[in-house]
Amino acid sequence: MESFYRLLNYEISSMIKGVLLICFLTLxxxxxxxxRTVGSHNLNERFEEIYASSGTIVVFYLLxxxxxxxxxxxxxxxxxxxKSIYTFLxxxxxxxxxxxxxxxxxxICFLLFYVTKILxxxxxxxxxxxRVDRIAGNEFIMNNGLFLAVLRSNYLQILFPYSFHAILSNIAIVICLVTSVYYAALCERSQKYLGFIFVILSVGLTVFVLIDRINRTIYDNSGWYISSGFLLVLSLFFIWHSIKLYKRGAIV
Amino acid sequence: MRLLKKHLAIFLILPIVIGIGFLNINIYASKDNGTMYLKDHKGDRSVLQDITIEGELRDVFHSTSFKLEKSELKTDTLIYSYPNDMPYGLYYIPGRPLTMNGVAYEVMGNRTFDIYERNIENSLVTNSPSQSTVSTNVMSRFYTNQLEYGLTEIDGTPYFTVVLDESHAGENGIYTKSSQSFIWDIVKYYRFEENQDPDTSNIAVLGLESVGDTLVLILKNENNLSVKTYSTVGFELGETTLPNFFEEQNDSSFKEYPYEAFPNDDEMLLTLSFQTNSAPLQRDIVTIDFSEGAEVIDVVELLLDEITLNTVTEPTSKMLYKNNKLFIAKTVRDDRPSMRNLNQIARPVYFVIYVYEDGKLIYQGELVSDFNDDILLYKTDSTTPGPSSNGVQLRNFVNVTIE
Incomplete structure (x- = not known):
């Protein structure tokens, strides 16, 4: 446990500068x-519309x-x-x-990225x-506008999940994304190219879940649980197989 | 610095967890920050003591329910896990299906009428309608209102008559349908002797309503408003006439007589609110007591001054006559000259409450809400919202009741 904690702190401190730079851009x-987007020509538009049309969503995916x-x-x-990997092993x-x-x-760094995003x-x-107030006074300002924007925007619903199944889905997506990326790198290092099939599968599933969530086409709980379950099972596989690759020393 | 580096994980995790928790909860905790309060414009709100006005201001994502009970307003906001369709057809708009008891009715044809019923409890779109037929002896095709005005229901059983104008001399009837049947049965044939002679013909059928277990036939007899009541098996129970209710008509052009009906089944009262032809913003509201025969007990002239009816989203219009007072809850659109430079849709909508006693306005109030924040969207934009905006971009008052 102690060695885990020491290694964890080492890993974080070795990558924190890069992550902080990405977080700064996210913020x-x-x-x-x-x-830039708010102007006198689109005062009537709501926050979620400005948010979408400003290109913020594309920037988020890019980040x-x-x-x-x-x-x-x-x-x-x-x-x-x-060649620190040899030292580590x-x-x-x-x-x-x-x-x-x-x-x-x-x-942890992904969560830091997420908290910066919602901030x-x-x-x-x-x-x-x-900005709206500066241009036109409070005439165009909706009461409780951020709450309404989060409810009405499909994209903001993903960032601010309300119900348990949406929170679970978010957790599953993040775990799967991080484990699969790490796993993909390990597969390439150990030349286990078959592993990429599962990585592609998990990325495909994540994309489908996100599309469904953005279109709000999932209407029953079982759909949410099944997709989250699949992602979590894939994550477990990635973790299990990654550890196996580490133990075998296949990654060098 | 070394301490920070040694325990960087802890220093990161704590603010991350607190940040995620706070920034998420902060959003949803503000659900109760919406505006919703009762503002008195005239009179004292204590006159609302006897009644309860309930309803929701909602879109497909959330709903703020309100209850005005014993003159006090309580509100509560609920967020839906999944987008929840707006209730449909709570208010009858001529030309649209009439909804009674969770069933949407549409009537088509002449002489033989096809009646389409669609269960809208779950969804309007997916259910195909079931069709049934009423065969009548009616020869005329001159109607006073949309055919749906001839429909009413008592305890889930529908009744139908044909809304014929005074030129019809022959036999009309009240029909009913048992649950699984496709053919409607006759309850009672009726005809008007006055209509036999073209010189004296003057009785037109405007609609069929019900209060308690009594059927009420709404008639226009020259300029008088008449009602005739029947039991569900067709016994004549009573009738009454309110003289000179309708305006004198000089031209013989085609006229309709749209009205809304609001029964108070407990006290056997029926309130009818008629649109007047000359002043579209005026309502002539008459309340009839059916507890012993039929007797007109109240007439109110409601003049909606410098406002139009809210027609873009489904408007609210509810009335109740209780304890010698007429209570009205309505959504109306601001039409004052200062608002005329705005698009129709961007003009503010108010939820107003009127109370009349002995034909006089004794209270006027407004349920102030964030309804008008949603239509800011159309303030500088000339596009009109499609029906799909209702509930997605715009909140609306639904399920409004007065009891």
Whole structure:
């Protein structure tokens, strides 16, 4: 446990600068985009419409891709330069702990990214209100507008899940995304290319779930639970097989 | 700095967990920050003591229910897990199906009428209608109202008559349908002797209503309003006439007589609210007591000054006559000159409450809400919202009742 905690702190501190940069962009870009988009010609538009038309959503997806790419780079950095992966594998700790500490670091950094994202929605809303108020006074400001925007926007519903099945779905998507990216890198390193089938499967499923959620076409709980269950089972497989690859030393 | 580096995980996890919790809960905790209160414009709200006005202001994502009981307003906001369709057809708009007891009715044809019933409890779209037929001896095709005005129901059983104008001399009837039958049965044939002679013919059928277990035939007799009551098996129970209720008509052009009916089954009272032809914003509201025969007990002239009826989303219009007072809850659209530069849809809508006693307005109040925030969307935009906006972009008052 102690070695896990020490490794975890090491992993986080070695990647925190890059993650903080991505988080900074996550925080600041939406605010700039929203500020730019609000003008006297679209005062009647609601926050969720401005949010969508400002390009913030595309930027968010782009930043997720950048974050996951950064994770892959973090895995590969062990093989380049100082070749720290070899040092790690000779440490007198269970190799499972080495894997889990890196995975936990990825998770924690993803949560940091998420909390910055939802903070940026709050700040973005206040910037929107201030901007509208500056241009036209309070004539165009809806009472309780952020609450209404979150309820009415399919995209914001994903960021701010309300019901248990939506929260579970979010957890499953994040776990699957992070474990599959890590697993994909390990598969490539150990030349187990068959593993990519499962990675593609999980990415495909995640995309389908997100499309369904954005279109709000899932109307019964079982649909939510089945998709979340599938993603979690795939995640468990990724973790199990990654640990196996670590233990065998196949990744070097 | 070293301590921070050594325990970076803890230093990160704590603010992350607190941040996620706070930023999510903060959104949903603000569900009760919507506006909803009663504002008095005239008189004292204590006159609302005897009644309860309930309803919801909702879209497909959430609903704020309100209950005005003993002059006090209580509200509660509910968020739906899944988008929840708006209730349909709670208010009869001429030309649209008439909804009674969770069933939408449509009537088509002449002489032989096809009646389409569609169960809308679950969804209007998926249910195909069931069809049944009323065969009548009616030869005329001149109707006073939409054919659906001839439909009413008592304890789930529908009744039907044909809303014929005064040119019809022959036999009309009240028909009913037992649950699984496709053919409607006759309850009572009736004809008007006055209509036999074209010189004296003057009785037109405007509609069929019910109060308690009594059927009420609404008639226009020259300029008088007449009602005739029947039991469900066709016994004549009583009748009464309110003289000079309708305006004098100079031209013989085609006229309809749309009205709304609001029964108070407990006290056997029926309130009828007629649109007047000359002033479209005026309502002539008459209440008739059927506890012993039939007797007109109250007439009110409601003049909706400088407002139009809210027709873009389904408007609310509810009335109840109770304890010698007429209670009206209505959504109306602001039409004052200061608002005329706005698109029709962007003009504010008010939920108003009127109370009349002895034909005089004794109370006027307004249920102030965030309804008009939603139509800000149309303030600078000239597009009119389609029906799909209702509930998705716009909230609406639904399930409004006065008891």
């Amino acid at each position: 600041i870009l939406p605010v700039i985009l929203i500020y 997720i891709v950048i974050l996951l790419t950064y994770y892959i780079l973090r895995v590969y950095s062990g093989y380049w330069g100082n 000779t440490l007198p700790v269970n190799r499972r702990v080495i894997y889990l500490s890196k995975l936990s670091a990825f998770m 940026s929605v709050h700040i973005g809303y206040h910037v929107f209100i201030l």
